[in-house]
Amino acid sequence: MITTLAGGVGAAKLLMGLTRVMKPEDLTAIVNTGDDIQLHGLHISPDLDIAAYTLAGMVDEEKGWGIRGDTFHCLDGLRRLTGSEWFNLGDGDLATHIFRTNCLRSGATLTEVTVEITRALGVKTRILPMTDDRFETRIVTKGGTMHFEEYMVKRGAKDEVLGVELFGADKANPAPGVVEAIEEAERVVVCPSNPVVSIGTILAVKGIRGALKRTKAQKVAVSPIIAGVPVKGPADKLLRGLGREVSAFGVAELYGDFLDTFIIDYADADEKERIERLGVEVKVTNTLMRSLEDKVRLARVVLE
């Protein structure tokens, strides 16, 4: 049993690699839901969908999200009806949002709907939302506090980050199975995802950090920062906004209290000693995942 903490694109790549070197059904992904957003009355769970689509082999690999070859006719229609439309919703993708929203309105939990969706897509890996409760990542900027997707997608992550608010974190409980998946795993893998708004949100759900400290599992993380630059996304801006160092070391500091091993890129080999001083073992390897071979190779290192 391997349990991972996962955000979006970077995590999905490593998950894909892991499913090639172990039995997919022995893998559990605890996925960030802080990016979840209601648009047009639809409940959208970006990271859950990226994980499911990737593991179902249907993700648009070029973009890292959405469904390969999807069309956008509904979005065109919504644009005509509402005058503006900033979030990308593919036609095939919408089926997931419509189905999820309808199930949630009928009283199902996000965990239950996710089981239905992954089963229908033929995904054998267990995908768990970090929480079934409302949890919304908000970014504080000079122009105001906004939903993470608004900061990220609508405004192109161009605002200076003054802070991050995790709305609902004080009340959100881990989804059923989350704490058990951490406690009963041989190994917990923290994917190379945004340490603030993907992994940071998961760690902010009460009970999860405690379970990570308590579990006998080996806890391994992969740095999402290579040579001071995030592989994807605005981790640099967010780390900086929180007064953190934008480096593998900066990330290691955030995980130091529970982490056993940190996997960093060759480009960051000079940070090894600093990180080890946090009490964390360091492995240096190639962490960039471009091809399937890269993903499989990194997955092997993670499981070593």
Added chain:
Amino acid sequence: MITTLAGGVGAAKLLMGLTRVMKPEDLTAIVNTGDDIQLHGLHISPDLDIAAYTLAGMVDEEKGWGIRGDTFHCLDGLRRLTGSEWFNLGDGDLATHIFRTNCLRSGATLTEVTVEITRALGVKTRILPMTDDRFETRIVTKGGTMHFEEYMVKRGAKDEVLGVELFGADKANPAPGVVEAIEEAERVVVCPSNPVVSIGTILAVKGIRGALKRTKAQKVAVSPIIAGVPVKGPADKLLRGLGREVSAFGVAELYGDFLDTFIIDYADADEKERIERLGVEVKVTNTLMRSLEDKVRLARVVLE
């Protein structure tokens, strides 16, 4: 000011013709909502959409409903998620359903949403739902009572009709503007729509039949039956189910208490005298609308 009572495809054809021979903004269509259905948590208004798409010039003319050239990727996705899917929902079409549902959930009325939709699509004719209240046409069959769309689309109108139930008719009020549109019109045109489940439903909303009797408008109807056969749809099965004659005369009987003029096809000229004995003037013409010219010509007869 011309006001029409309208169902789906047949009505939309005549509406299209009317907008070519008069100012579209002087035309009001009171549209059947008895076919409205909730699917996947979306509020679908088949007849309102047929009217709007037709008048916006975007309808799939071959089918008579939906958007020309639409794709069905979301439907494919829903089929995968739910295992079955019987109602056709095009991707572009879904934008309307999503927008409508979201507005209704936010407290807007169906009338208000319809204004938004028609405005966005550039439709100048006023399209009014017959009611903002819940109203659901149900067909009684040996196998049970079912929603009209279930009888029609899911089961292909193959069940013997034992009766029709208009759920909510006792409580549904005419939508704002409906009674006024009838009272203040020069002419009220009953479109060649199903006399039971399209026009019959409109007439069942309290106050509408009374307004038709009271108004000083000329009241003209076009027969949806030609030579004992409905131009489209299951009007024959429904009339028969209610013990009615499947003929222009059978339809005239249903409208006789308020109608001034009934327009029937040459094929039914021999019914002229029987219909006139109901106290209704009869015009005989070509009522089949295939081409735009047919629609315009019939519209001219209707306005004569």
